[in-house]
Amino acid sequence: MAKPRKTPRPKAETPKGFRDYFGAEVTERAEMLETIAGVYRRYGFEALESPAVETLEALGKYLPDVDRPHAGVFAWAEDEEEGKGDWLALRYDLTAPLARVYAQHRQELPTPYRRYAMGPVWRNEKPGPGRYRQFYQCDADTVGAGSVAADAEICAMLADTLEAVGIPRGDYVVRVNNRKVLNGVLEVMGLADEEQRAAVLRTIDKFDKVGEAGVRELLGKGRLDASGAYIDGVGLSPEQADPVVAFLTSRGETAEATLANLAAAVGESAVGAEGVDELHQIAELLEAQGYGPDRIVIDPSVVRGLGYYTGPVYEAELTFEILDDKGRKRQFGSVAGGGRYDDLVKRFTGQAVPATGVSIGVDRLLAALRDKGRIGQGAAAGPVVVTVMDRDRMADYLSMASELRAAGVRAEVYLGNPKNFGNQMKYADRRGAPVAVIEGEDERARGVVQLKDLILGAQIAESATLEEWKERPSQVEVPRGDLVAKVREMLSAHGLGPAE
Amino acid sequence: MAKPRKTPRPKAETPKGFRDYFGAEVTERAEMLETIAGVYRRYGFEALESPAVETLEALGKYLPDVDRPHAGVFAWAEDEEEGKGDWLALRYDLTAPLARVYAQHRQELPTPYRRYAMGPVWRNEKPGPGRYRQFYQCDADTVGAGSVAADAEICAMLADTLEAVGIPRGDYVVRVNNRKVLNGVLEVMGLADEEQRAAVLRTIDKFDKVGEAGVRELLGKGRLDASGAYIDGVGLSPEQADPVVAFLTSRGETAEATLANLAAAVGESAVGAEGVDELHQIAELLEAQGYGPDRIVIDPSVVRGLGYYTGPVYEAELTFEILDDKGRKRQFGSVAGGGRYDDLVKRFTGQAVPATGVSIGVDRLLAALRDKGRIGQGAAAGPVVVTVMDRDRMADYLSMASELRAAGVRAEVYLGNPKNFGNQMKYADRRGAPVAVIEGEDERARGVVQLKDLILGAQIAESATLEEWKERPSQVEVPRGDLVAKVREMLSAHGLGPAE
Structure with a gap:
């Protein structure tokens, strides 16, 4: 067989203007959206999740005099051969889809229709520092209510949400x-x-x-x-x-x-x-x-x-x-x-439908809370890491992690090559582990485990005198049967409760 | 000014193969994903949210011998003029982006890297009954661990997750x-x-x-x-x-x-x-x-x-x-x-990196739980609806809803045209409201409110005899000051607690 021509390796890069979100960045946002949804729901708003993809026609960004839609949205022709079939596009906000949804389902939806929506939107714009082409929006709108009571309600809800x-x-x-x-x-x-x-x-x-x-x-x-x-x-x-x-x-x-x-x-x-x-x-x-x-x-x-x-x-x-x-x-x-915009649905149905709504800049709000130190503390704490001293006793180590988890403690076993113990401690450090569990042959024979308090260890390494270091040992030995209780005690000493 | 030529109205339709999700469909899925994330996190897995859009090159679906990428993914050329710039595409699963992320960030990520990811993926395929072109995936993978302990861990985690x-x-x-x-x-x-x-x-x-x-x-x-x-x-x-x-x-x-x-x-x-x-x-x-x-x-x-x-x-x-x-x-x-796939990152870096992971079919799992009647009960309960008998007293009605919410009860004021009371009751019905609050001029003068138990009312309308109907009145009058307490009592009689 002829040797196939080598294709060059693909670049491992996000497209320009897009980014990845890791760990606490994801969970803190998810928690905030959940809290916001709780307030919205209490006000009688119902969740709506429309698809990321809409027809360009429904979004209303199609210019009839050009072959391709103008900049601002990511769009493509549905069929392989261009020009055939609909043009599809990624939504650029959550309001244009709401107009389409309300026009499409208005017979079944209650009027007034209070709905909230949360999710990413996409803009085909030049990215800049802190400005991405995919970002979150979090909207609440009331469709079909002309009364300013609807506007007042959203203002009150906005105040409640922020608190x-x-x-x-x-x-x-x-x-x-x-x-x-x-x-x-x-x-x-x-x-x-x-x-x-x-x-x-x-x-x-x-x-x-x-x-x-x-x-x-x-x-x-x-x-x-x-x-x-x-x-x-x-x-x-x-x-x-x-x-x-x-x-x-x-x-x-x-x-x-x-x-x-x-x-x-x-x-x-x-x-x-x-x-x-x-x-x-x-x-x-x-x-x-x-x-x-x-x-x-x-x-x-x-x-x-x-x-x-x-x-x-x-x-x-x-x-x-x-x-x-x-x-x-x-x-x-x-x-x-936000505000009132009374021509929302008219494009589709010809009938004016009053609407009012608000959009919360979730990422700005998260930045504000991080700035004030109100989030980003406990949530970021890594799991307890159970180290591997003897690779033939993996079952024991997995059981330790399993017991800790059953008590609500985040825990994992080191699954890399266990040969070099230093690498295991470096790993625990990178994971932000509060505690490392160590059980070698000697400990096993004596029925004990070593627990290394990595938060205390880091504090001591940074600032403690020799006396302090002796008084507050960052490593303790406990009977194997006390593993879970002692780890929980060490965590709560650092203000870390069991996992959510 | 010349009259502008009328453009035809856009169709209010989702693109073929896409759909909208309403109310409980959205919140039940969100709750399930949150529960799953909780288990994953307890196992030491970290959240990752990569963008919906990747370069087609990174996804690895680009065929060099055709102008446009072959079917299966939604893709478009980044620049307006085709052929210039990268081809971008919507991710078709969460594994290909993981490979890109790991290759791109491997210097900063811990190894092994345990990550979970949840979110929509897109397939440019012919839609069918129950088969959509956007659907959710929910994955957990361990990258960089060759040991079968990693596989065993994911199997155990999968069992825990299902429970x-x-x-x-x-x-x-x-x-x-x-x-x-x-x-x-x-x-x-x-x-x-x-x-x-x-x-x-x-x-x-x-x-x-x-x-x-x-x-x-x-x-x-x-x-x-x-x-x-x-x-x-x-x-x-x-x-x-x-x-x-x-x-x-x-x-x-x-x-x-x-x-x-x-x-x-x-x-x-x-x-x-x-x-x-x-x-x-x-x-x-x-x-x-x-x-x-x-x-x-x-x-x-x-x-x-x-x-x-x-x-x-x-x-x-x-x-x-x-x-x-x-x-x-x-x-x-x-x-x-799921399973082990050891060539994940090789495309990008030339180095083989062992990996193993699982993907949960969230929508199938939701369908199973609905089928067994294990979800879809309380979550679907609508808000208490405060009706409007006198449009000049909107402030009073808003205050009632506000008091109910402060006690954790989902509540809203009817914001449509209040003229026709029948329409308000129809609205309450469509909203799945458990209770309607009524306060007209007479009630106000006497310092009372009427509470209509709509769930009981529906049951009575369906099956009760005249005697039962008299014994179990579905409408009660209480002093205005007892509004919140009585509503809570009525809700708990139907097994409905305060809102989450």
Whole structure:
């Protein structure tokens, strides 16, 4: 037989912009999602898991004038020969699939339909530092309820969720605004020109970054940005820009004061008054349930998504300070956002269906909790490692691990080549093992085992004096029958309970 | 402005072969995966979550002689213009990504590396009834351990896992076989010809379906199958086929008897003897930990995957009977399988790395538990629904739901149009609500609420006589202050505790 031509070895690499998650990274996220799902379920929301793959048509990203769909989504033609069959794509968020699901199953689903969804989404975008092409979203939406009680409910649920995952009251705030108020402001400004309105909306979206003075410049003649580029302005006069700025800065000491400022800003506009009234209702509904301004506030400076949503918008911010890359203090910032979008299902059915919902940035929330030291402690503890001193007595070692597990202790036997004991201890170290179990011929003959406290050992190695070292031996010998009890005692001395 | 040309409405449909999962379908699977992860973790396995997307090269499905990868995987060229850049693909299992991950991160990972992974995989195959193009896998593998102690450990873990998710001892069995024993049999048969060996392997894989007589036919002249098609045989004489059949049917009353039969079947073959010795070791290691033949047995009739694996293979079967589509009794069958495959990482690094692992068919296991009525009860209970009798008093209704939730009870307010009370009751019914709360003007004036027991109501509507109906009123009136206590009492009367 002819020698087959060697194919080059494949590269062992994730595709650009993708990454692997190991151990505690996975389990901590899973625990958080479970906690969040518990809160959502208590509010009557039902789980939905739609497939990762949708038709591109259903996602609504297909441009009819190009052969391939434009960037942003991962897409492919279903049939081998391109052009035949549907184009399929990976979902880029959880809202577009919700619209498809609701339109497809609306006869069987309850209305209103409260649903939550958690899972990865994919973006075919240029990856950057900390920016991946696959990441988690965690959404809750109410479809088919026009009442602002639905918006108020989601704000309350968001506050409950943050507290449930470990953000104490006082360390977060849910801020609420309303697109209709802004529409009212634009109306009293007399901005009839669609393009100019759109430009004002885009400008408002930058308020977070550029502040009041920046927004004034951008609404007027334009602005030199930090990179030295000149950004054209919308071309309004300073007087014309006033109502917009009044809107953005109308937050008062109390909700009443804020609402009075907003009422003034929208003047005679009917839609504006409707928006103010909605905010008023939301504040009342929340207040009645005990969600005061220490948790949820009416705040017209919330601009994220104002261009996208059609009614109330809301955003959750963590208010404690962290150090940024350069060691400067700054607020942690936004971890969740959402709002009302009433045209969700219309694309499919022609009928407008009101909807409101929130998306939690799970990975940002995890980062915040890690930053505050509220997760990442016990969960990361490795298993007890039973070392192998005599490879013919594997059954005994497996039984030890088995007994420990039966008592709820994470435990494993070293399964590599047992020849070199140093390698076994290096392995235990790499596994983050709190305790190593050792039973050689001598121990076996005497009916005992050696237990090495690796956490204590590491502490001693780092800092202890000789005296301390003698007083607190990091290795103890116990009768074989006391193995489980002693290991549990050593673990609890380090604050490690039995495995979950 | 010219009227824009109407684009046709997109179809609200999942792509062919994909489906949505709702409510309890999602939460029951999540609970099962969590339970399984708990067992895996207790055995020292660490979570790994690799991306859904891999390079096609890393997955190893790329055929160099075709422009597009062959069917089986969903794949696309990374760059807009085809041919440029990598081909990317959705993973079709969790083992190929493990090989890539281990090769990529082997310097930082412990060796042996025990990892578990759970998540969807995708197959670009023709969908069929109950066969989807996205489904869950749940794997545990040990990489870098050549010892059969690793195989024994996974068998024990598999038994523990089945019991943890609710399959009682006696309703399952883990069966173990070894590819090396089969290799020994082929060796003593003198089958040197690669193609003939491959044909024998393919035949053995059909033992499950066609039984001993069928295998004899297929090893010999051939066989007329059920559909009337004639399947060519391997062309062995009856005597040549004997050792294969002896191997497949060598299970004895005890492990010792089975092993003696196998030792006879492999005769002088060194690899065969090695295989028998491995099975012997596995049986001993398991026995020492208390896993007797009521849980794990040596069974040479396990053939699934014998062609793929290189050493021990194992399979978990549920042994209780269910009724099939046609009402006939049959055993539920296989829910998990795995084995040793020692060439996992070699494609990437050139070095052989031993590995062994198992994959649990989560959806089949869920189906089995539903079939036995062991899941799908309480989890499916809907929330308490607070009805809206007066839309101006929404704050009161939201507060009721809020109080119930604070006591751990799933509760929601009806957020649809409250005009028609009948619609609210229909909604409560569709939600599977156990209790509806009603407070109209009259109740409010008197400081009471009405609680409608919908589960009892449904039972009464179905079967009760008028007398019973009078004795067991399905609607009670309680003081507003007793709302939470009374609802909890009604729920517990139906065996429904507070929400998880």
